[in-house]
Amino acid sequence: MTRxxxxxxxxxFYGDFQALFGIDVSVDEGECVALIGSNGAGKxxxxxxxxxxxxxxxxxxxxxGQHIAGWAADRIHKAGMAMVPEGRRLFPSLSVEENxxxxxxxxxxxxxxxxxxxxxxxxxxxxxxxxxxxxSGGQQQMVAIGRALMSNPQLLLCDEISLGLAPKVIKxxxxxxxxxxxxxxxxxxxxxxxxxxxxxxxxxxxxxxxxVTLTGTPATLTRxxxxxxxxxxxxxxH
Amino acid sequence: MxxxxxxxxxxxxxxxxxxFAAGLSLMFGVMRFINIAHxxxxxxxxxxxxxLVTGLAVHPAVAVVLVLIALTTAGYVNQRILLNRVLxxxxxxxxxxxxxxxxxxxxxxxxxxxxxxxxxxxxxxxxGSIVLSDAVAIGWxxxxxxxxxxxxxxxxxxxxxxxxxxxxxxxxxDDPEIVPxxxxxxxxxxxxxxxxASLVVGxxxxxxxxxxxxxxSAGPARLLFAxxxxxxxxxxxxxxxxxxxxxxxxxxxxxxxxxxxVQILAGHLVxxxxxxxxxxxxxxxx
Numbered sequence: 127m128t129r130x131x132x133x134x135x136x137x138x139f140y141g142d143f144q145a146l147f148g149i150d151v152s153v154d155e156g157e158c159v160a161l162i163g164s165n166g167a168g169k170x171x172x173x174x175x176x177x178x179x180x181x182x183x184x185x186x187x188x189x190x191g192q193h194i195a196g197w198a199a200d201r202i203h204k205a206g207m208a209m210v211p212e213g214r215r216l217f218p219s220l221s222v223e224e225n226x227x228x229x230x231x232x233x234x235x236x237x238x239x240x241x242x243x244x245x246x247x248x249x250x251x252x253x254x255x256x257x258x259x260x261x262s263g264g265q266q267q268m269v270a271i272g273r274a275l276m277s278n279p280q281l282l283l284c285d286e287i288s289l290g291l292a293p294k295v296i297k298x299x300x301x302x303x304x305x306x307x308x309x310x311x312x313x314x315x316x317x318x319x320x321x322x323x324x325x326x327x328x329x330x331x332x333x334x335x336x337x338v339t340l341t342g343t344p345a346t347l348t349r350x351x352x353x354x355x356x357x358x359x360x361x362x363x364h
Numbered sequence: 365m366x367x368x369x370x371x372x373x374x375x376x377x378x379x380x381x382x383x384f385a386a387g388l389s390l391m392f393g394v395m396r397f398i399n400i401a402h403x404x405x406x407x408x409x410x411x412x413x414x415x416l417v418t419g420l421a422v423h424p425a426v427a428v429v430l431v432l433i434a435l436t437t438a439g440y441v442n443q444r445i446l447l448n449r450v451l452x453x454x455x456x457x458x459x460x461x462x463x464x465x466x467x468x469x470x471x472x473x474x475x476x477x478x479x480x481x482x483x484x485x486x487x488x489x490x491x492g493s494i495v496l497s498d499a500v501a502i503g504w505x506x507x508x509x510x511x512x513x514x515x516x517x518x519x520x521x522x523x524x525x526x527x528x529x530x531x532x533x534x535x536x537x538d539d540p541e542i543v544p545x546x547x548x549x550x551x552x553x554x555x556x557x558x559x560x561a562s563l564v565v566g567x568x569x570x571x572x573x574x575x576x577x578x579x580x581s582a583g584p585a586r587l588l589f590a591x592x593x594x595x596x597x598x599x600x601x602x603x604x605x606x607x608x609x610x611x612x613x614x615x616x617x618x619x620x621x622x623x624x625x626v627q628i629l630a631g632h633l634v635x636x637x638x639x640x641x642x643x644x645x646x647x648x649x650x
Binding site for chain 2: 178203215217218219232
């Protein structure tokens with residue numbers, strides 16, 4: 127498999143506060159990778175750093191064979207990285223369909239189109255002319271995912287897509303993951319729900335306080351290992 | 365009948381005020397940018413028009429095209445190299461920078477064109493009118509101004525709600541932080557918005573040149589009328605801005621009917637009264 131994304135020793139700062147301390151993460155083409163960890167572990171900061179939302183100039187970030195560290199966010203997007211931002215962040219004055227079309231503004235060719243997104247999320251068809259924010263939380267999340275897919279990304283980043291949604295809705299949304307992967311898109315999900323992350327991902331990275339504390343495949347990781355990496359607990363804690 | 369005439373003239377005058385205001389409304393709507401030099405840009409466009417037509421003897425139709433191209437280009441470049449640098453969460457830096465530009469423009473115009481007031485002779489447009497009755501006559505120029513205002517606002521509305529560019533402008537207005545993650549370049553989108561606004565400024569300046577005498581210090585008063593029209597109409601609504609311009613225009617012509625000295629004051633009073641009754645304007649969108 128070919129490397130799609132690779133960071134080496136990635137650091138990030140908010141002013142004087144250091145949020146990431148040398149993160150090595152890789153994603154292969156077509157792979158599904160999950161980042162788990164508690165609040166404030168640096169997962170979202172990692173996504174912000176690789177998408178160009180916070181400066182990463184001079185660092186080591188390879189994406190699709192190019193050094194993208196320091197690129198503007200719109201240029202990274204056009205290179206094939208699309209984000210489903212935390213909290214969905216739909217454009218409130220745009221309709222569902224207009225929100226989806228914004229995602230296609232970069233005009234990257236590929237399998238995803240309005241029709242393909244409506245086939246993936248049939249619930250959206252009847253709501254296509256409603257304002258994006260007049261939908262249920264789960265439907266809004268579908269729009270946010272569809273909007274990202276419209277750019278035909280090589281890598282789809284999903285930041286906390288299950289946050290605040292009912293378990294049944296989360297299940298509905300995650301059934302889309304295999305269909306998205308079938309189109310050749312690699313996925314990097316950030317999840318606080320460890321069970322969900324282990325169920326969907328090929329590999330998992332656990333973040334704690336800005337560092338990767340554990341990595342492996344769901345089959346090889348034990349609950350105890352994950353708990354230790356997640357909370358920083360030591361052996362005697364269990 | 366004189367009152368009906370005053371109202372008709374006021375509505376038509378409102379078209380000019382809507383033209384003054386549309387650019388301001390657009391820039392505020394897309395990027396929360398308050399351009400204090402807006403009136404001075406309008407006056408600059410008026411001077412450019414006069415310089416081309418009376419100074420260089422360019423055909424008026426050609427001059428109109430040249431002024432519009434010049435303004436649109438200048439708007440894009442100005443936003444891209446200067447104004448984008450001061451755009452941010454704080455609304456004060458753009459106000460300070462454009463306040464400075466306002467002073468610079470007024471002094472530059474004074475230096476180049478002197479303090480003498482100017483006017484663009486518009487020939488039959490100025491004097492011709494459609495006589496409806498012995499008390500009501502509609503001048504060609506005010507009618508043309510009003511038609512231009514409706515066309516400009518209708519056109520902007522079409523761009524905003526029916527084109528990919530407008531979709532991107534509205535998305536940027538909603539959430540500029542997320543737009544780059546969708547492949548949009550904020551610096552470019554903001555510059556496009558200013559270019560569109562400057563195109564409208566060019567139209568407004570050309571009509572200003574034909575409608576009244578103006579001098580280098582005429583900008584701030586146009587800015588005030590534009591502000592009032594935007595606020596009366598409600599922030600973010602383009603059609604509201606047209607209505608705001610009409611309300612202001614009618615208030616002024618009715619005021620002038622009472623006493624010529626009351627004209628401007630009447631406009632301000634109606635503006636204040638509306639602020640008390642509807643602080644967010646008639647058709648607020650934000």
